[in-house]
Amino acid sequence: MTTTESEFVSKFLTLATLSDPILWRDYQKPLKEVKSLGVALPPLKYKYDPKRVKKSDGSASSIKLTLKSVRAPKFSVEQKFSTNDTVYQVKQLLVAEGQVEHVEQLKLLLKGKVLHDKMLLADFNLSDATLNVMVSKAPVKEINTEGASEIETNSTNIDLSNxxxxxxxxxxxxxxxxxxxxxxxxxxxxxxxxxxxxx
The missing domain is CATH 1.10.286 (GTP Cyclohydrolase I; Chain A, domain 1)
Structure with a gap:
């Protein structure tokens, strides 16, 4: 017994609309009525140690990073960072110093491995490190020609009739x-x- 998709959809919709919905859209079961929490999931495997205590800002250790770009634009920057800083914050420093225009252009490498933005500098377990910086081309911005022509005509304010x-x-x-x-x-x-x- 086979039915076409249109038949199935029409029958399904008529069945679904025969009776009014019993529960409203934002219904939540009261916590007192919840008897089980559902299936227990295995713990996630990731590097972050929840038992690790963050050091206070005054006692936070620092790491000296040397950021080198071998390809154009060539630069070398030495800076001390807190071990609680992330790789993204290191990239932001390079943008703030004017080495590049956007954070998206940068990839930082340590021993040939790309470092992710959310990675903490404490994960390096080093007091000083040299990071290679790969700089890609800046993203090309699309120019809206219609908006530009409107701006030009509005800014000139020349009476063309005379x-x-x-x-x-x-x-x-x-x-x-x-x-x-x-x-x-x-x-x-x-x-x-x-x-x-x-x-």
Missing amino acids: LEVPWNEIELLLKTKFNNDKHASLTLQRLQKGWELTK
């Missing part, structure tokens, strides 16, 4: 360029028509 156009001089120029009076007059007519449409 402006006198030197049509005779334009006609002479067209005749010398084309060496054909017929083409010159057709082009001039098109220019005049376009000029009238822009008023």
Whole structure:
């Protein structure tokens, strides 16, 4: 017994709309009525140790980082960071110093491995380290030509209705360029028509 998709959908919708919904949209079961918490999931395996206590800002140890870019733009920056800082904060320093324009352009490498933005500097277990910096090209911004033309016309505020156009001089120029009076007059007519449409 097979049914087409349209038949199935129509029957399903009629069954679904036969009775009003019993529970409202944002219904939550009261906590007193909850008897089980559901299936116990195995603990997640990740590097972060929840027992590790963050040191206070005054006693936080520091790590000296040397940030080197071998390819253009070449630079070398030495800076001390707190071990509680993240790789993203190191990238932000390079942007603040004007080495690059955007954080998205940067990839930091330690011993050939790419460091993720959320990684803590304490995970290096080093007092000083040299990080290689890979700089990609800046993202290209799309230029909205329609918005730019509107801005230009609004900023000039020139009254085009009273402006006198030197049509005779334009006609002479067209005749010398084309060496054909017929083409010159057709082009001039098109220019005049376009000029009238822009008023």
